[in-house]
Amino acid sequence: MRISSIYKIKNGLGKFVAYTILIFVALACIFPLFWMFGSALKTQSTVFSDFSLFPKHMHWENFTIAWTKAHFGMYFFNSVLYTVITVGGLVFFSTMAAFAFSRLDFPFKNALFLMFVCMMMIPLPGQFVALYVLLTKLHLVNTRIGYILPQIDAGQALAIFILKTFFDNIPRDLEDSARIDGCNKWGIYWHLAFPLAKPAIAVVIIFNCLAVWNEYLLAMLVFSDKSLMPLPRGLMVFQGTHMTEYALLMAGVSITVIPIILVYLVMQKYIISGITAGALKG
Amino acid sequence: MKPKSENKINISKVMDLTTSYLFILPALVIFLLFGLYPFTQVFWLSVHNWDGIALSKVFVGLRNFIEIFSDGPWWNSMCHAAYIALLALIFQNALALILALLVDKDIRGGNIFRVIFYLPPVLSGIVVGLIWGWIYDGNYGLLNHWLGFLGLEHLARAWLSDPKTSLTCIAVIHMWKGFGWGFVILLAGLQGIPRALYEAAEVDGAGMWQKFVNVTIPMMIPVFVLVMIMTILGTMQIFDIIAATTNGGPGYATEVPVTRILASMQGASRFGYACTQAVVFGVILLIVSLTQLRISKKMKQV
Amino acid sequence: MENRIFRFLSIVVCAVIFFSPTSGCVSKSSQKDSKPALVIWHWMSDREDTLQQIAQQYETETGVKVEFQLFAPSEAYGNKVRASAQTDTLPDIYGILAETRDYASFIKAGFVEDLTPYMEANNALWKKQFFKKALSMDTFVKDNQFDVLPGIYGVPIDVTxxxxxxxxxxxxxxxxxxxxxxxxxxxxxxxxxxxxxxxxxxxxxxxxxxxxxxxxxxxxxxxxxxxxxxxxxxxxxxxxxxxxxxxxxxxxxxxxxxxxxxxxxxxxxxxxxxxxxxxxxxxxxxxxxxxxxxxxxxxxxxxxxxxxxxxxxxxxxxxxxGGAGSSFKVNAKSKHKEAAIKFLKWITEKKQQIFLSKETHNLPSNRNALSNLSPHLKQFASAMKNTVHPSQLPNSxxxxxxxxxxxxxxxxxxxxxxxxxxxxxxxxxxxxxxxxxxxxxxx
Structure with missing residues (x-):
């Protein structure tokens, strides 16, 4: 990984301070993850009585039990499907819209943009009844598409907002030279703006993957078929109204967290490789 | 000849506009269907008295809106959320910026840190609630243990049950869980600054501080505004952490708008009034965000 | 490398946009073919397995297919039931996780069948098998504040x-x-x-x-x-x-x-x-x-x-x-009302109650099913005669x-x-x- 250095800390004290901060915060961030993983290796009776981070007797079988008991195979497939489609659709629709709001001129542009911004503000509780009535009218209840479209809507306002901020930063002269080269609007969008906005797109992907991956309220509302539901439905088996199976739940949560961290690992490269790499190819 | 060419221009103009609208069309269609329609329904319900079940709704005009003005717990909850938002704006974003700056430069282990800092947002609410519940616990809590270690036993308490500390404790959890978002965006913003600008500044003999003030800050203003607005939106809608720790208690000490809206909707069976609260809440957020955008535009012009 | 990932993503998205509506329809129509006779919505995620077993048992005994569908946590369940009431798509049997006020509203909107005639039939055979207090939360007394006709509107499957x-x-x-x-x-x-x-x-x-x-x-x-x-x-x-x-x-x-x-x-x-x-x-x-x-x-x-x-x-x-722990209501607009009531009668019979209470460690609502309880649960069971609940009052x-x-x-x-x-x-x-x-x- 190549990072161009802007600020160089030369003296030792500065380096010491910098690393102290980094390591301290890093420990605070990583500890819960270890705890979660350690708890996944304990049993229901030792989760809250055994305080060692990793127990003497590791119950690795918790992971397989959690996997089968929660029918993770089916739910994993569903969740991957929903996440890829929702986030994929979201990225394309919102980059296009953000590009238009940032780079093109047309009547009602500002009013429309304002409308999207308004959408971010009204909190969700209260909308579910109207949404359900709508989905019923459209015959989208208990269908995959009926789950995906509202989620694209839920994510796109913020995505457009983030992307517009970054599109606004693209220098005009790059756009002009592309236009001289004979690019039309679609060309500028696809060959110039899209590659240049990769860090921002990566951010949008990271945020929305997490949101879609963990979503369950909408899933419970839209689906009645178990076979269509996403991963959090599987985890519900371990959390009763009164009874929670902590060790298995932690094993399940540990499993579900891995794909999200992987997505982040892949995407953060785009954040870092940043504008220079994109500009060369554009 | 003449009219023909005019016609041509018109056609190309229309075509041009159509392409422009095509860009926003998919987003707009989804928005109109799944965003605007429920949105208008919430507005419509906000002028009704409805328990969320009955088949008929009683139109009450603006009575719900009048009532909300004298709803003490509601405005209290707004203040609580605003307090957390203020803390988050300052401390969470400062931390995110410092970390982003540190990691943005060529530092050993930068990759690992970048990944680790995004872990808290990824963690499930259950884990967060259990861990922090344990830290703040009055009898077996880590925090009290550390205080004892430092000889500060007299400060020890049940942190979440003391109205003096509960809200701030919630804010700390929220900031810990939230700074990863800001970190990621700020990092993307820093990476988006053309390196040529820094090189030019270096040629002019600028030091670290000058580069930061003259290049980084001006280029980052739009991103700062973005992060600030996201922080406010995210914090004002805080809910999960409260549900996992205090449930709004002790008394009303950690009630926030979303818990109040849910209390009206489910506890009190006043769906219409809950929608009124949602509308008022949304309008306030909108005003705050638009003001911020305005200010940032002005700053940019300067 | 980077471009390849983005290209791949775009292909996936396009493919999905074209295919997903159809896939949605396919799953819907295939579901229609095997439509179960009775649909029950529940929220008890920790009892999901047991309830599935119960359903299977019922099918082998009577040939009537029963499908338990789980929606959890209870917040999500509540949303689902309320939203479905608005579109008239409630299942045959469901629960209402709310205060008496909301329960009354469901009844007045015509979503809950009055079970009194069934409870009182044959010398109140069904009613008598419950703990006396088990029905109090599902009973609306005369002159109640909500103007609900007096009657019994739900069937408790356990007590607490x-x-x-x-x-x-x-x-x-x-x-x-x-x-x-x-x-x-x-x-x-x-x-x-x-x-x-x-x-x-x-x-x-x-x-x-x-x-x-x-x-x-x-x-x-x-x-x-x-x-x-x-x-x-x-x-x-x-x-x-x-x-x-x-x-x-x-x-x-x-x-x-x-x-x-x-x-x-x-x-x-x-x-x-x-x-x-x-x-x-x-x-x-x-x-x-x-x-x-x-x-x-x-x-x-x-x-x-x-x-x-x-x-x-x-x-x-x-x-x-105390009183009912979890109770089910019959949708008054369901086409399978009689079958639904039959099933609820069956699930509150002694044999099923013993099975449920053994598997889920809850107190049975049938007072004749106490034989297999653990000592602690027995102590709880003995206090059932002392139970009260605000919902037994005519006013809230x-x-x-x-x-x-x-x-x-x-x-x-x-x-x-x-x-x-x-x-x-x-x-x-x-x-x-x-x-x-x-x-x-x-x-």
Whole structure:
């Protein structure tokens, strides 16, 4: 990984301070993850009585039990499907819209943009009844598409907002030279703006993957078929109204967290490789 | 000849506009269907008295809106959320910026840190609630243990049950869980600054501080505004952490708008009034965000 | 490399946009072919497996297919039921997780079948097999405030009640008699003192959840002033500033001051309280009968006993909150009403009740199915005769007043409010709410 250095800390004290901060915060961030993983290796009776981070007797079988008991195979497939489609659709629709709001001129542009911004503000509780009535009218209840479209809507306002901020930063002269080269609007969008906005797109992907991956309220509302539901439905088996199976739940949560961290690992490269790499190819 | 060419221009103009609208069309269609329609329904319900079940709704005009003005717990909850938002704006974003700056430069282990800092947002609410519940616990809590270690036993308490500390404790959890978002965006913003600008500044003999003030800050203003607005939106809608720790208690000490809206909707069976609260809440957020955008535009012009 | 990923993504998206509507339809139509005869919506995620077994059992016995569909957590379940009521798509059998007020609204909207004729048929054969109190939450009495026709509108599949528990080992450690849990409030305070001297944490409970505080407050109120006076208070004939009510609130003040309550208790969620008690970090707990199963999982060796709330007054009997744990309603608009009722009759039969209670460690609603209970559950079962619940009254208190009481008691416990202040505050809010509802009703 190549990072161009802007600020160089030369003296030792500065380096010491910098690393102290980094390591301290890093420990605070990583500890819960270890705890979660350690708890996944304990049993229901030792989760809250055994305080060692990793127990003497590791119950690795918790992971397989959690996997089968929660029918993770089916739910994993569903969740991957929903996440890829929702986030994929979201990225394309919102980059296009953000590009238009940032780079093109047309009547009602500002009013429309304002409308999207308004959408971010009204909190969700209260909308579910109207949404359900709508989905019923459209015959989208208990269908995959009926789950995906509202989620694209839920994510796109913020995505457009983030992307517009970054599109606004693209220098005009790059756009002009592309236009001289004979690019039309679609060309500028696809060959110039899209590659240049990769860090921002990566951010949008990271945020929305997490949101879609963990979503369950909408899933419970839209689906009645178990076979269509996403991963959090599987985890519900371990959390009763009164009874929670902590060790298995932690094993399940540990499993579900891995794909999200992987997505982040892949995407953060785009954040870092940043504008220079994109500009060369554009 | 003449009219023909005019016609041509018109056609190309229309075509041009159509392409422009095509860009926003998919987003707009989804928005109109799944965003605007429920949105208008919430507005419509906000002028009704409805328990969320009955088949008929009683139109009450603006009575719900009048009532909300004298709803003490509601405005209290707004203040609580605003307090957390203020803390988050300052401390969470400062931390995110410092970390982003540190990691943005060529530092050993930068990759690992970048990944680790995004872990808290990824963690499930259950884990967060259990861990922090344990830290703040009055009898077996880590925090009290550390205080004892430092000889500060007299400060020890049940942190979440003391109205003096509960809200701030919630804010700390929220900031810990939230700074990863800001970190990621700020990092993307820093990476988006053309390196040529820094090189030019270096040629002019600028030091670290000058580069930061003259290049980084001006280029980052739009991103700062973005992060600030996201922080406010995210914090004002805080809910999960409260549900996992205090449930709004002790008394009303950690009630926030979303818990109040849910209390009206489910506890009190006043769906219409809950929608009124949602509308008022949304309008306030909108005003705050638009003001911020305005200010940032002005700053940019300067 | 980078471009390849983006290209791949774009292909996937395009493909999906074209195919997903059809895939949605396919799954829908295939579902129609195998449409089950009876659909039941439930929220009990920890009993999902058992309920599936029950469904299978029913199908082999009768040939009628039953499908249990789980929606959890209860918040999501509540949303689903409310939203479905608006589109008239409720299933054949479902539960209502809400207060009496909402329950009444469902009934008045025509979503709940009146089961009284079935309950009363054959000399009330069905009705008689339940614990007497099990049906009280599903019964609307004459002249109730909600104008619901009197009748029985639901079928409980289990019962529950909330009592005190004590850790016998910790009692022994503190030099207390392990077979004599406190019976009066004075004894209760003496126990607190003993525990405190021995540095043992006292009572834990989920008092961060308001309903659990109100539950104990109700127990005290019932014991001090009896049902009639409580009803009169709800009707607005007796103010909350009445000395009896102040007495109820002051008991919490005393408990707070005596050091009986575990630290952090007023913001504790019940699951945290259960962890604490199960791991012997507190000697007393206030919890529902479901806790037997929870403690068994977390600490199988936990040595504990169950006791009724301490007695305050001799005027009225000591009571505990309780009644139906989970109950099902029949959708009055369902096409399979008779089949649904038949199934509910079957699931409350002795054999199925024994099976359910054995698998899920809950108290059965059928009182003839107590044979296989664990000793702890038996103790809970024996208190079923003492149970009361606010929903058995014809009138309900306003939600805002209930909220004020729970939150106010939290503040009393930490000394931020006096019982008198709370009483006045509650009375004020009560009067506001009465005025408001009068205004709406006139319209």
């Amino acid at each position: 009640n909330i009592q005190f528990l004590y850790n016998k080992d910790l009692f022994a450690k503190a030099g207390l008699d392990t077979n004599k849990p406190p019976r009066t409030f004075e004894q209760f305070k003496a126990v607190a003192k003993k525990l405190k001297e021995n540095n043992i944490q006292g009572l834990v409970s989920g008092w961060g959840e308001i309903w659990m505080i109100n539950c104990l407050a109700d127990n005290f109120a019932w014991n001090i002033m009896g049902q009639d006076k409580i009803l009169a208070t709800i009707k607005g004939e007796v103010p909350y500033t009445d000395p009896d009510w102040i007495k109820v609130f002051s008991l919490f003040d005393e408990m707070g001051k005596s050091g009986l309550l575990a630290s952090g208790m007023i913001t504790m969620v019940n699951k945290h309280a259960e962890q604490t008690f199960a791991n012997q970090r507190a000697a007393l707990a206030f919890n529902g009968s479901w806790c037997v199963n929870v403690y068994k999982g977390m600490n199988p060796d936990l040595n504990y006993g169950v006791f009724l709330p301490p007695k305050i007054s001799d005027k009225y009997p000591v009571v505990v909150w 208190e306003y939600p805002r007043v209930i909220e004020t009481m729970g939150k106010g008691i939290q503040l009393i416990i930490i000394g931020q409010q006096t019982p008198e202040e709370l009483a006045q505050k509650m009375q004020k809010i009560k009067e506001q709410e009465m005025k408001r509802s009068e205004k709406y009703n006139k319209k």
